């Protein structure tokens with residue numbers, strides 16, 4: 541394909557690449573058929589999942605089940621969401637284990653220690669809680685590796701040492717960390733999934749520790765870059781999280797695999813599925829067989845974001861770093877917003893994509909966007925969260941018709 545011009549890449553670099561045949565799902569399927577902790581009880585009466593993968597070079601339709609049935613109601617969406625959760629675990633993230641047999645916690649000063657036990661094994665990890673002045677219970681943001689966005693007033697920060705739960709020390713660090721001590725080093729979860737499990741245990745602990753003085757109905761999660769990928773996965777997997785704020789998360793986060801591949805075909809040095817699985821252990825080994833045929837995946841990351849709906853999602857991004865796939869993030873997340881549109885809450889999900897700053901350096905020009913989402917979703921105030929903006933000249937050229945071949949229903 542002619543796919544050369546950087547400035548014009550959206551018109552040059554159409555969907556494509558990869559085989560058009562179907563692919564065989566993994567033979568050993570460790571994925572449970574029930575939805576997991578934090579997502580509430582599994583919806584009933586849902587269509588059976590169809591795992592015969594069909595190649596699709598565009599972004600898969602959020603509103604059609606793998607069975608072919610259409611999503612027309614909000615109840616259908618609950619089923620479709622459960623299906624998408626299963627698909628992500630099966631092909632990319634690995635199994636997200638349910639709440640372990642026992643989760644206990646103790647608070648000492650600002651340190652919350654959490655012990656999780658399952659099948660005779662147990663692990664303990666701790667988080668530090670920094671509370672604002674005033675009277676709680678406070679809203680809180682769980683920050684992977686500490687805050688990389690400005691701490692909003694009146695909001696507690698819970699610092700999560702995600703690397704302690706699952707290592708991310710390059711391709712050789714698979715199976716290391718406390719999650720794997722508990723579940724075994726051969727567990728299918730990638731680091732992003734293991735960290736999300738850790739976030740779920742933090743929320744369990746906060747729920748059972750009123751003296752921590754945190755309002756568990758008002759929990760946000762954030763992280764930047766690799767930790768931004770983690771924050772997005774946590775928001776997708778645990779529906780107790782009210783606001784998800786991935787920052788500059790790139791491929792494996794807010795980018796779509798298919799669009800990132802098209803960018804690379806267009807000569808842009810950007811991270812793709814093929815590269816990411818060698819660089820680090822963020823994803824399940826189950827994903828490896830799909831990285832050269834992402835068109836066979838029954839999802840892309842617009843559907844990872846869609847798992848967050850109708851809860852709050854603010855994608856904070858940077859247009860200046862090609863490696864992060866800014867065009868991919870923009871097209872992917874504009875498309876994800878259609879799920880919030882269908883649910884009647886389009887302004888529950890925003891994208892703020894601004895360049896000319898270092899990686900993970902939050903520019904003051906995005907402060908208003910952040911404040912609006914925090915005010916609405918963590919403080920319960922009314923705020924204008926209609927945020928869908930980019931300063932990327934290439935990005936506004938996203939040709940939706942190249943990537944989206946479905947329409948958006950209004951779900952009743």
Ligand code: MCU
Pocket residue numbers: 764765766767788789790791792811819864
């Ligand atoms: C955007 O996140 C990652 C990226 O996926 C990696 O390829 C790169 O090595 O590191 C980024 C990061 O985490 O930077 C702090």
